[in-house]
Amino acid sequence: MTDARIQRISTDSAYTSVIKALGRQLESPTIMRHLMRVAENYRAKRKLGWSRPWNKYGLRTFQSFKLDPTADADLLDRGLSLLGAIDDVPDEARKFVADLLADSDRLMGFVFLSEYEEDGDHYETATLSLGCKNSSSARHRDRFDIVLDAPVVEKAVKPVSRVRLFIDPHTPDQMEPIYSAVVGSPLPEHAVTLFAVLARLSSDWAEDETKVWDHWTSKYVEYFGERQHEQEGSHFKSPQAQAGQR
Helix, strand or coil: CCCCCCCCCCCHHHHHHHHHHHHHCCCCHHHHHHHHHHHHHHHHHHCECCCCHHHCCCEEEEEEEECCCCCCHHHHHHHHHHHHCCCCCCHHHHHHHHHHHHCCCCCEEEEEEEEEEECCEEEEEEEEEEEEECCCCCCEEEEEEEEEEEEEECCEECCCCEEEEEEECCECCECCCCEEEEECCCCCHHHHHHHHHHHHHHHHCCCCCCCECCCHHHHCCCCECCCCCCCECCCCCCCCCCCCCC
């Protein structure tokens, strides 16, 4: 099951075998990255674990932080305030988010700071990612993500210009989020404020071992790693772009 010729996983038993092979960490880095890619594709299509398409494709996450729902309640409140500023969110989606944030015993949260490319456009991106294990299936996760994008034009970083929202409880036989939206002009002031707060964490939490998330799997996941592009006026503190990968 560690054969690098495996291109996709189609059964739970095959997925389990790949996960076991990854956990042993005995293969070469090339094979480990390949197996991780195959496993991630399987997970994303089934909402297993934390994987979702919008935090995988076109993304290069170079800083990751974990949240404490109690100590970082201000961040949760800011996320809820931003959601409240969006008019067309259905009641079902609002209730899901409210219930999720109220359940501090089950709630998990992360902040991801990334480079993002979409249709040839480049962004600096900050994501507030909140979720928990689904109450009916511990293998699956319920998710609420706020993704904030600041465009990069000819290497110059501009102010945050849009917010992407994904409200995505695990629902059997439904793969799409119950609500998703891209909100640009006029950008809610709550989005501008939240982006500034998340950007400051890039410096404030960079050396805090209680906040930095650095799981061993990130070495083999394509959308984690050092920055790839030079930026002027970056919103984030981060390692320099790697030579030859710009």
